[in-house]
Amino acid sequence: MAAIVGPQGCLSDPADTEPYVTDYRRIYHGRSPLVVMPTTTEQVSRVMAWCHAHDVPVVPQGGNTSLMGGAVPDDSGTAVVISLRKMHRVLAIDTVNDTMTVEAGVTLSAARAAADEAGRLFPLRIGSEGSCQIGGNLSTNAGGTAVLRYGNMRDLVLGIEVVLPDGRVFSSLKGLRKDNTGYDLKHLFIGAEGTLGIITGAVLKLMPQPRATAVAFVAVQSPEAAVRLLGEARALSGGAVTAFELISAPALDLVLEYLGDIPSPLPARHDWMVLIELTSGTDAETLNGTLMEILETGLGNEWVVDAAVASSLADVQQFWRIREEISDAQTRTGGSIKCDISVPVSRIAQFIERASAEVLALEPATRMVIYGHMGDGNVHFNPLRPRDRDARSFLAQWYKPVSDLVDGLAYAENGSISAEHGIGVAKRDDLSRYKSPVELELMWQVKRALDPKNLLNPGRVLPPTGDRP
Amino acid sequence: MAAIVGPQGCLSDPADTEPYVTDYRRIYHGRSPLVVMPTTTEQVSRVMAWCHAHDVPVVPQGGNTSLMGGAVPDDSGTAVVISLRKMHRVLAIDTVNDTMTVEAGVTLSAARAAADEAGRLFPLRIGSEGSCQIGGNLSTNAGGTAVLRYGNMRDLVLGIEVVLPDGRVFSSLKGLRKDNTGYDLKHLFIGAEGTLGIITGAVLKLMPQPRATAVAFVAVQSPEAAVRLLGEARALSGGAVTAFELISAPALDLVLEYLGDIPSPLPARHDWMVLIELTSGTDAETLNGTLMEILETGLGNEWVVDAAVASSLADVQQFWRIREEISDAQTRTGGSIKCDISVPVSRIAQFIERASAEVLALEPATRMVIYGHMGDGNVHFNPLRPRDRDARSFLAQWYKPVSDLVDGLAYAENGSISAEHGIGVAKRDDLSRYKSPVELELMWQVKRALDPKNLLNPGRVLPPTGDRP
Numbered sequence: 001m002a003a004i005v006g007p008q009g010c011l012s013d014p015a016d017t018e019p020y021v022t023d024y025r026r027i028y029h030g031r032s033p034l035v036v037m038p039t040t041t042e043q044v045s046r047v048m049a050w051c052h053a054h055d056v057p058v059v060p061q062g063g064n065t066s067l068m069g070g071a072v073p074d075d076s077g078t079a080v081v082i083s084l085r086k087m088h089r090v091l092a093i094d095t096v097n098d099t100m101t102v103e104a105g106v107t108l109s110a111a112r113a114a115a116d117e118a119g120r121l122f123p124l125r126i127g128s129e130g131s132c133q134i135g136g137n138l139s140t141n142a143g144g145t146a147v148l149r150y151g152n153m154r155d156l157v158l159g160i161e162v163v164l165p166d167g168r169v170f171s172s173l174k175g176l177r178k179d180n181t182g183y184d185l186k187h188l189f190i191g192a193e194g195t196l197g198i199i200t201g202a203v204l205k206l207m208p209q210p211r212a213t214a215v216a217f218v219a220v221q222s223p224e225a226a227v228r229l230l231g232e233a234r235a236l237s238g239g240a241v242t243a244f245e246l247i248s249a250p251a252l253d254l255v256l257e258y259l260g261d262i263p264s265p266l267p268a269r270h271d272w273m274v275l276i277e278l279t280s281g282t283d284a285e286t287l288n289g290t291l292m293e294i295l296e297t298g299l300g301n302e303w304v305v306d307a308a309v310a311s312s313l314a315d316v317q318q319f320w321r322i323r324e325e326i327s328d329a330q331t332r333t334g335g336s337i338k339c340d341i342s343v344p345v346s347r348i349a350q351f352i353e354r355a356s357a358e359v360l361a362l363e364p365a366t367r368m369v370i371y372g373h374m375g376d377g378n379v380h381f382n383p384l385r386p387r388d389r390d391a392r393s394f395l396a397q398w399y400k401p402v403s404d405l406v407d408g409l410a411y412a413e414n415g416s417i418s419a420e421h422g423i424g425v426a427k428r429d430d431l432s433r434y435k436s437p438v439e440l441e442l443m444w445q446v447k448r449a450l451d452p453k454n455l456l457n458p459g460r461v462l463p464p465t466g467d468r469p
Numbered sequence: 470m471a472a473i474v475g476p477q478g479c480l481s482d483p484a485d486t487e488p489y490v491t492d493y494r495r496i497y498h499g500r501s502p503l504v505v506m507p508t509t510t511e512q513v514s515r516v517m518a519w520c521h522a523h524d525v526p527v528v529p530q531g532g533n534t535s536l537m538g539g540a541v542p543d544d545s546g547t548a549v550v551i552s553l554r555k556m557h558r559v560l561a562i563d564t565v566n567d568t569m570t571v572e573a574g575v576t577l578s579a580a581r582a583a584a585d586e587a588g589r590l591f592p593l594r595i596g597s598e599g600s601c602q603i604g605g606n607l608s609t610n611a612g613g614t615a616v617l618r619y620g621n622m623r624d625l626v627l628g629i630e631v632v633l634p635d636g637r638v639f640s641s642l643k644g645l646r647k648d649n650t651g652y653d654l655k656h657l658f659i660g661a662e663g664t665l666g667i668i669t670g671a672v673l674k675l676m677p678q679p680r681a682t683a684v685a686f687v688a689v690q691s692p693e694a695a696v697r698l699l700g701e702a703r704a705l706s707g708g709a710v711t712a713f714e715l716i717s718a719p720a721l722d723l724v725l726e727y728l729g730d731i732p733s734p735l736p737a738r739h740d741w742m743v744l745i746e747l748t749s750g751t752d753a754e755t756l757n758g759t760l761m762e763i764l765e766t767g768l769g770n771e772w773v774v775d776a777a778v779a780s781s782l783a784d785v786q787q788f789w790r791i792r793e794e795i796s797d798a799q800t801r802t803g804g805s806i807k808c809d810i811s812v813p814v815s816r817i818a819q820f821i822e823r824a825s826a827e828v829l830a831l832e833p834a835t836r837m838v839i840y841g842h843m844g845d846g847n848v849h850f851n852p853l854r855p856r857d858r859d860a861r862s863f864l865a866q867w868y869k870p871v872s873d874l875v876d877g878l879a880y881a882e883n884g885s886i887s888a889e890h891g892i893g894v895a896k897r898d899d900l901s902r903y904k905s906p907v908e909l910e911l912m913w914q915v916k917r918a919l920d921p922k923n924l925l926n927p928g929r930v931l932p933p934t935g936d937r938p
Binding site for chain 1: 666
C-alpha cells in the first residue's frame with residue numbers, strides 16, 4: 001500500500017487509526033489493520049485492485065459522520081479503511097453550465113463556500129457540513145433542511161466517478177443535464193453507502209443564489225394545522241418554500257436550556273411550532289408580502305396561533321440556530337431514542353399523534369422531542385428520557401421497544417424507517433421486516449452482480465440472506 | 470394467454486397486430502405472433518411468468534411513440550408484445566402529499582388533466598402527450614420543454630411498480646419524498662427502455678400550479694448571446710425560467726410555411742430566436758417586470774436584437790404553437806436528419822457553430838433546422854434537405870455520414886448522442902463507440918443480473934457484447 005499511496009498515506013498504529021474505526025458518537029467501534037488515504041482516483045483504483053486480488057474487504061470513509069455505523073469497519077480487523085479525506089480539491093466551476101466538479105473528499109461546507117464564491121448556491125444543508133464530505137453525502141443520499149425546495153443529494157448531482165470493487169473506474173463527469181444513452185448507472189452508487197463502489201468525484205448542480213429570504217417562527221395549533229399551513233404556503237408562494245421545519249415544545253425547551261443566552265422567538269410556550277423559510281429570485285418586499293399572506297391565511301383558519309417574522313439577518317440566524325442546535329442539545333442531555341422516519345405528508349400528523357400516544361403510554365414522563373422536515377414527511381421522532389431518569393437505564397429499557405414501536409407505526413402509515421440517515425449496520429437487520437422479499441432479493445442481485453466477492457463495506461445495508469437465494 | 474387476460478385481451482391476426490409492430494413514423498417494422506393487453510398488474514405478472522417459463526421474449530409497449538425503434542419487436546416473429554394500454558386508471562390523487570398514483574397506461578395528457586382537475590400541475594410537457602403513456606415516459610426518462618424548471622421524468626416520480634423478467638412484482642408505491650433504506654431500485658428501471666422490467670404503475674409528484682406565466686419570443690444575436698441571456702434570466706428570476714427554447718431561422722421558416730395562417734411574432738427575419746417562458750407563484754405584474762428586466766439587460770448587452778412579449782393567452786399559445794409544430798413540419802417536408810444531442814450548456818454555442826459549418830461544408834444548401842431545449846444543453850440538430858433536393862436521395866446520401874459527424878462533434882464537446890430520445894435499436898450499436906468499455910460492461914452486468922435469460926426487449930439499448938465478458 002505504501003508503494004501506491006506513499007508512506008504518509010498509510011496509518012497502521014492503533015493510536016492513529018482510532019478516529020477512523022470509531023464513529024463520532026462513539027457508539028460503533030471496529031478494528032482495522034490499515035487506513036489508506038489516497039490522493040488520486042488512480043491511487044484508489046490501484047488500492048482497490050490490490051484488495052480485490054487479495055480478497056481484502058474495504059470500508060470507504062468520508063467525514064465519518066454516519067449516524068448508523070455505516071462508515072466504520074466491524075471488529076473482525078480484516079477490512080482496510082480507505083479514507084477520501086486527501087482528495088479534497090474543487091476541480092472546476094462552470095458558471096454557464098452551473099456545475100461544479102469536485103473530488104469526493106471535499107467537505108460540504110467547502111463545496112458550499114466554493115459555490116458561493118462563484119456567485120452560485122449549492123443547496124444541500126445539513127448539520128455536519130463542516131465534517132461530512134461530498135462522497136459521503138452521495139453515498140448516503142443526504143437530505144437536510146432544504147430538500148423541500150432543492151431535493152436530496154441524489155437530485156443535486158449530474159455525474160459521478162466511481163472505483164468499482166475490482167479497481168476499474170467508471171466515470172460520468174460530463175456535466176450533462178440530459179443524457180438518455182442507456183442505464184443511468186450513477187443511481188446505483190448514490191445511496192448505496194459504499195457497498196457497490198467508492199465514489200471518488202462528482203459533478204454537482206449549482207443554483208442561482210436567492211435574491212430574497214423571508215423567515216418566520218410560527219406557533220401552530222397542531223401538526224395537522226402545520227400540514228394545512230404547508231399546503232397553503234406552497235400554493236401561495238408557487239414553490240418558494242425552501243424549509244418547513246416542525247419543532248415540538250420539548251425540543252424547543254431543550255435547546256433554550258442548552259443555549260442559555262437565546263430567548264424564545266415567541267412570548268408564550270406552545271405545543272407545536274414551525275420554522276418557515278421562503279426564498280426567491282424576486283425582491284424582499286414581494287417575498288415578505290407572500291409570507292404575510294401565508295401567515296394571515298393561517299391565522300384566519302386558526303392553524304396559526306402566533307408568529308414571529310424575522311426582521312433582520314440576525315433574527316434569521318437566531319431562528320435557524322434554535323432549529324440546528326436541537327441535535328447537539330439532545331446529545332448533551334443524553335438518553336434520546338433517535339427515530340428518523342418518513343411517511344406521506346398527508347399522514348404525518350396522524351403518525352405523530354399515534355406514535356406519541358403509544359410512547360407516552362409506556363413511559364408517561366418521556367419528553368417528546370419531535371422535529372424536522374415536515375415538508376418532506378420526515379420527522380426526527382426522538383423520545384427523550386424523563387428529567388429525573390438516568391440516560392443509560394432509560395435507553396437500556398426502552399431503546400429497542402420504542403424504536404421498534406415507532407418504526408412499526410411509520411411502516412403502518414406507508415412510511416420509511418430511515419428517511420435520511422440510511423441503514424449502515426444499525427438498521428440492517430430491520431430491513432428484513434420492512435422490505436418485501438422481492439426487494440431484498442433485487443438488492444442482493446445487484447450487490448452480487450457488482451461486488452461478487454462482497455468486499456465493499458461488507459455487512460452493511462444488506463441484511464444477511466439466510467436461506468434466501 | 471387468453472386464460473390469463475381473456476380472449477379480448479389477445480390480438481393475433483396480423484391486421485390487428487399491425488399497429489403494435491410498426492412504429493408511428495413507419496420506419497421500424499417487426500413481427501409478433503401475439504399482442505397481449507393485460508388490465509391488471511397481476512395479469513402482467515402471470516403473462517411474464519409464463520413467458521419466462523417458456524423462454525418467450527417480450528416487448529413492453531406504451532403509446533408506441535419511440536423515435537428510436539425501442540417499442541416494437543424485431544422481425545424474428547418470436548416476441549410477444551405486452552401493451553399497457555388497458556391499464557389506464559388514475560388510482561389516487563393526494564393533494565396534501567402532492568402525489569398522483571397511476572397505472573402505466575395512463576396517457577401523459579390524461580395524467581396532466583387529472584392533476585389539473587385537482588388544482589395541481591404535472592409538469593412533463595412533450596409533443597406526443599396525447600398518445601404517449603406514463604410507463605413509456607418513465608422507461609425512456611422523457612424530457613421535453615419544461616425540464617429546465619422541473620427536471621426529466623426521473624425527477625418527477627416518487628415510486629414505481631415493476632413486473633420483473635420472471636414475473637415477480639417489485640412495488641414501491643408509497644409516495645415518500647425521503648426513503649434511504651437501501652438501494653433505490655426504481656432508478657434501475659427508469660430509462661431502461663423496458664429491458665429490465667415492465668413498469669406497471671407509478672406515484673408521480675404534483676407541483677403547485679403557477680399563478681403567473683410570462684412568455685417572450687426573442688431574436689438574439691447568436692447562440693452564444695442566447696446562452697448569456699439564459700444565465701441572466703436564471704439569475705434575475707431566481708429559478709423562474711421554465712422554458713428556454715432555441716429556434717433557428719430555417720426552423721421558423723419551415724413552420725410558418727407549414728402553418729400558413731400564423732404570422733411570425735417578429736417583423737424581421739432573424740438567424741436565431743429563443744422562446745422564453747417564466748412561471749411563478751407571484752402575481753403576473755411582478756413576473757412581467759422580471760421578464761422586462763431580463764429583456765432590457767439583453768438589449769443593453771446587445772444579446773437581444775428584438776423581442777415580442779406575449780400580452781394575452783392567445784399570444785402565449787401562438788408562440789408555443791410555433792415551437793411545437795417544428796417537429797411535424799419536418800415530418801411533412803421530409804428529408805430531415807434527426808440528431809438529438811446534448812452538451813454542457815457552456816459548450817452549446819460552439820457545438821452549434823462547428824457542427825453547422827461542417828454540415829454546410831458537405832452540402833451547402835442544407836437547411837439548418839436547429840431548435841430545442843437550450844437551457845438543458847439539448848438541441849434537436851436536424852439538417853434538412855435543400856429545397857430542390859429529393860428527400861430519399863438526400864437521406865440515402867447523408868443520413869449516416871451526417872449523423873456520425875454530428876454525434877462525433879457532440880461527443881468531442883463532452884456531450885451525449887441521445888439527450889432525450891433514448892437508444893432503442895436506432896442508436897444501439899453507436900454506444901460501442903461513445904461509451905467506455907467499463908460502462909458497457911456495467912450495463913451488461915446489470916442486465917444479466919436482472920434478466921439472465923435476456924427476455925425483456927431483447928436487442929434494444931445494449932450493444933451486443935461480441936467477445937466482451
